[in-house]
Amino acid sequence: MxxxxxxxxxxxxxxxxxxxxxxxxxxxxxxxxxxxxxxxLPCGAARSAAVQKEVKVVFFRFNIPGLDDFSRNIVAGLNASLHSRNFVVEDDVRVDVVMQNTTFATYPGDLSSVLRNKDIYAVVGHSGDKLLESIKSVLAQENAVAFAPFTGSSVVRGWNPNMYFLRADPAAELLALL
Structure with missing residues (x-):
């Protein structure tokens, strides 16, 4: 053709x-x-070779369906963020997320016993004013940080070196919407 x-x-x-x-x-x-x-090019595998210290972050499951679902989403985001960096946050620090089971009534005691492990520096997945109010003294006593707690009111808000909030105060959010 x-x-x-x-x-x-x-x-x-x-x-x-x-x-x-x-x-x-x-x-x-x-x-x-x-x-x-x-x-x-930066490579996650290359970063993990120089790891000198491992830091543990604890996440508690309460066997309360709504609370566990919400907390699981927070930890999934944290795991995704850490996984993108091969769980290495600094040149020589690796983060390990530890899961623990507890109940609402025994939580302060369980948290205190877990935080006696000096490798654990933060607690992730807190939700609710009542829960945070019950562990303020435990966090201060063990010098640990509640990372990204979610609250529905301003009751436990305010400067606290043991709580690291990622969201704005609920009252401030409402004021911004108005």
């Missing part, structure tokens, strides 16, 4: 025209790709 290309007439066969993409592809494969391979 002959194909006509302008002035030359119909002398070439279909598929025999040289492609313009071949030289560009050759330059890409021969020149650009080896240069890209030489670039020092």
């Amino acid at each position: 002959a194909v006509c290309w302008g002035r030359r007439g119909c002398s070439a066969q279909l598929g025999l025209r040289p492609s313009a993409a071949a030289p560009c592809l050759l330059v890409l494969v021969v020149v650009v790709l080896p240069l890209l391979l030489l670039l020092p």
Whole structure:
């Protein structure tokens, strides 16, 4: 089957025209790709080789469906963030998330016993004013931090070196909406 290309007439066969993409592809494969391979790119596996210290973060499950679902979402976000960095947060610090089971009534005692492990620095997944109010003294006594607690009111808000809130005060959110 002959194909006509302008002035030359119909002398070439279909598929025999040289492609313009071949030289560009050759330059890409021969020149650009080896240069890209030489670039020092950050690698999570390379970071984990220098780990000197492991820090543990504890997460409590309460066997209360609504509370556990909400807390699980918080920890899933934390795990996703840590996984993207291969669980290494500094040049030599690795974070390990530890799961513990408890009940609402025994939580302050369980938290106190877990925090006696000096490798645990933070507690994740707190929800509710009542729960946070019950553990304020335990956090201060053990010098630990409640990381990203969620509250529905301003009762436990205010400066507390043992609670690191990520959200604004609920009253401030309401004021901003008004």
